[in-house]
Amino acid sequence: MRMSKGVEWALHTLLNLHIAGGGPVGNGQLAEAHGLPSAYLNKQLQQLVRAGLLTSTPGVRGGFQLAKAIEQITLLDVVEAIEGDVRLFQCTEIRCCGRIGEIAPAPTEPCPVKVAMVRAEDAWRQALAAQTLADVQAELERRPEVTDAVRASIT
């Protein structure tokens, strides 16, 4: 149970796109900025395009650029764009199978085990939705040499 590393790549790349400015940046530049395999990063960025976080422009001067301001992009948006449906615990209703399922009547209420697990997951999702990329960016700007390095290696 671990998150795809594409989430980490997407988060850093989105921030880099904001730091670099508004113009479109090619996939190769974004990959080399962090030493990532460009073809696989491209695959992740396409999912961000489908999710509406990025826009892509083909052609020789094309590339990816942010579709929204980073203030409007939450961590949950990025995680869901990469991971798809983020349901950690998937209830298979085993309470209705086997001998217990044969004896007990069909339940009408939701499974208490599921309810408890979903409750915890909602806390996680809310914590993700409460943080935007702008919040992370604010932390990054406390070290200007890092943002300068981003601009130098991308622009």
Next chain:
Amino acid sequence: MRMSKGVEWALHTLLNLHIAGGGPVGNGQLAEAHGLPSAYLNKQLQQLVRAGLLTSTPGVRGGFQLAKAIEQITLLDVVEAIEGDVRLFQCTEIRCCGRIGEIAPAPTEPCPVKVAMVRAEDAWRQALAAQTLADVQAELERRPEVTDAVRASIT
């Protein structure tokens, strides 16, 4: 990114062991109660034994029994017992790789991206740790026919 179904099995099985009473219950009975593959369920229960949530007694009248009261078993205990280290987001420090890593000086502060993701995960873990099996059991007991079915199929 989805949780192993062993977590669901473990949660229901732990509750069943509590409902059935104190005596040891064999792996086969626990599996048939929910129609699960017994050999694989056994593998999961062994992990609960290693985590100190269950005790196992070999022999012809042996089986598994709870090592603690359900009031002292949190959902986090069960998840960690099955899943091992539950770190969804694993920071690989890509900020230090590639061109940016070559230009920018080695960072001393923790990665802001990591900090934000870990903050959300801590909310999840706290929500898991705040709920015990006794809480789930309290919800289950609102339908006595279910607990009766458990006793009938296990004992």
Next chain:
DNA sequence: GGCTTACTACTCGGATACTGCTTGTCCGAGTTCAGGGGG
């Protein structure tokens, strides 16, 4: 009849195959830019 002993059946425990998802790679469709030729 009571005790000892060997046997059997049943349990857990770890070692061994199989499946699906994550990761990684490749090639094709489309677009923009540049350069050359013609008017």
Next chain:
DNA sequence: CCCCCTGAACTCGGACAAGCAGTATCCGAGTAGTAAGCC
């Protein structure tokens, strides 16, 4: 000198393999109960 056309290079986009964790299964080690044999 300006416009058009052809070519090429670069971009995204989706289709195609490799590696690994989760899933499932099997067989062996160990123990308690049982039954037979002996005292």
